[in-house]
Amino acid sequence: EVQLLESGGGLVQPGGSLRLPCAASGFTFSSHGMSWVRQAPGKGLEWVSAISGGGGSTDYADSVKGRFTISRDNSKNTLYLQMNSLRAEDTAVYYCTKDKYSGNGGLFDYWGQGTLVIVSS
Amino acid sequence: EIVLTQSPGTLSLSPGERATLSCRASQSVSSSYLAWYQQKPGQAPRLLIYHASTRATGIPDRFSGSGSGTDFTLTISRLEPEDFAVYCCQQYGSSPWTFGQGTKVEIK
Numbered sequence: 001e002v003q004l005l006e007s008g009g010g011l012v013q014p015g016g017s018l019r020l021p022c023a024a025s026g027f028t029f030s031s032h033g034m035s036w037v038r039q040a041p042g043k044g045l046e047w048v049s050a051i052s053g054g055g056g057s058t059d060y061a062d063s064v065k066g067r068f069t070i071s072r073d074n075s076k077n078t079l080y081l082q083m084n085s086l087r088a089e090d091t092a093v094y095y096c097t098k099d100k101y102s103g104n105g106g107l108f109d110y111w112g113q114g115t116l117v118i119v120s121s
Numbered sequence: 122e123i124v125l126t127q128s129p130g131t132l133s134l135s136p137g138e139r140a141t142l143s144c145r146a147s148q149s150v151s152s153s154y155l156a157w158y159q160q161k162p163g164q165a166p167r168l169l170i171y172h173a174s175t176r177a178t179g180i181p182d183r184f185s186g187s188g189s190g191t192d193f194t195l196t197i198s199r200l201e202p203e204d205f206a207v208y209c210c211q212q213y214g215s216s217p218w219t220f221g222q223g224t225k226v227e228i229k
Contacts, residue, residue: 044209044220044221044222044223045158045166045209045211045220046220047217047218047219047220050218059216059217061217062217095165095166100171105213106154106211106213106216106218107154107156107168107171107213108156108158108166108168108211109168109171109177109178110168111165111166111167112165113164113165114165
């Protein structure tokens with residue numbers, strides 16, 4: 001059974017940093033692209049960042065480019081999102097998602113339960 | 122960036138009725154790379170349909186998708202009580218991958 005378990009969310013001040021890990025199990029982690037997708041309170045879904053199965057290819061939404069960094073450790077079956085220079089508009093539930101394919105395909109067949117990040121003073 | 126517009130915003134129907142949800146793209150979606158997700162309150166989205174018309178694993182056949190280019194449709198043939206939720210379309214044909222704002226299917 002595929003499982004994706006995010007952690008690391010919480011309250012952070014504007015300008016601060018946070019690192020979100022996502023522990024994956026139940027599938028061959030290194031064979032699938034992974035993404036982070038977020039959802040602001042009461043709003044729709046927004047793709048944030050993606051990384052290929054091998055980690056060599058990454059992509060970012062313009063809204064986070066230069067501030068967020070996606071990475072993965074295939075030896076630990078873990079995906080990460082390093083978030084710097086956080087803004088109030090980054091407040092959202094952050095979902096870890098598994099891509100159905102190995103590259104950055106953008107088709108999310110499994111989702112974690114999400115972790116809430118609140119950026120506020 | 123491809124903008125996806127879903128209509129209607131809310132659909133009020135009774136169990137057993139047919140639901141027809143629309144997703145319109147601001148430009149053609151490459152290779153019909155269009156997916157539909159279901160989201161219930163407090164839960165993560167669940168993949169229902171991909172490649173515009175292929176049901177994901179375990180999805181009942183009352184869910185069907187159709188369309189190409191810029192116009193796509195999700196149809197639920199007979200609503201079951203567990204189908205009342207928010208449905209969202211997403212294109213994965215070109216980066217940045219984008220989502221529609223969602224259609225809420227509520228009990229009438």
